[in-house]
Amino acid sequence: xxxxxxxxxxxxxxxxxxxxxxxxxxxxxxxxxxxxxxxxxxxxxxxxxxxxxxxxxxxxxxxxxxxxxxxxxxxxxxxxxxxxxxxxxxxxxxxxxxxxxxxxxxxxxxxxxxxxxxxxxxxxxxxxxxxxxxxxxxxxxxxxxxxxxxxxxxxxxxxxxxxx
Numbered sequence: 001x002x003x004x005x006x007x008x009x010x011x012x013x014x015x016x017x018x019x020x021x022x023x024x025x026x027x028x029x030x031x032x033x034x035x036x037x038x039x040x041x042x043x044x045x046x047x048x049x050x051x052x053x054x055x056x057x058x059x060x061x062x063x064x065x066x067x068x069x070x071x072x073x074x075x076x077x078x079x080x081x082x083x084x085x086x087x088x089x090x091x092x093x094x095x096x097x098x099x100x101x102x103x104x105x106x107x108x109x110x111x112x113x114x115x116x117x118x119x120x121x122x123x124x125x126x127x128x129x130x131x132x133x134x135x136x137x138x139x140x141x142x143x144x145x146x147x148x149x150x151x152x153x154x155x156x157x158x159x160x161x162x163x164x
Contacts, residue, residue, distance in 0.1 A: 054146040057114040060123040063152045064142055068109045068127060072100050083145070083155045101140040101159035106131055112139075121146045122155070126162045 055063075067073050067081055078099065082090075090098040097103065112126035124143045131137070143156040 053148040054116075054118055054121065055123065055144070055148050055152055057116050057123065059152070060114045060116065060144050060146070061111060061125065063144060064111045064114070064125055064127070064154075067154060068111065068142075070108055071105050072097070072109065081151075081153050083153050086154060086156055089156075098157055098159070099154070100129060101138060101157065102129060104131075106138075107133070116146060118146065 063081075067077055073081070078087075082099070086098075095103065100106065106129035108130045110128045110130070112128065114123055114125040116123040122143055123146050124141050126139050127142050129138045129140075139161045141158040141160075141162050142154060143158070144152055145155050
């Protein structure tokens with residue numbers, strides 16, 4: 001059976017995607033086998049005490065941009081990319097979206113410059129939500145664990161404006 005050139009081209013993106021998923025899966029599997037020096041100690045979940053690689057500012061920014069997107073995190077992101085502690089904290093505010101520090105969906109979202117504190121195992125960035133044609137804005141801070149032996153997750157939110 002002869003395959004046309006077009007059908008081979010349309011399969012390439014699918015093959016590339018499958019290869020990437022397999023490589024990521026293998027990488028995560030290997031990362032899960034790396035011992036964490038602070039396992040079993042308080043604070044081990046935040047990335048502090050880890051002797052392995054840590055996520056850098058560029059990776060944190062990429063994560064936050066993907067997590068927040070244009071209008072806020074999806075249900076899947078809220079379930080899989082947020083720590084259990086932050087999920088519990090957010091559940092205590094049923095009429096308020098703690099992950100957006102708002103009650104409504106913003107028109108757009110921008111991620112500011114990322115700061116990392118390698119010794120503390122935490123990275124953070126200001127998140128600006130835009131409302132009503134972008135003239136009204138609100139700024140809050142999102143915090144992410146830096147321990148690269150674990151998948152990156154949103155670990156805390158401060159609804160107070162940075163430096164304010």
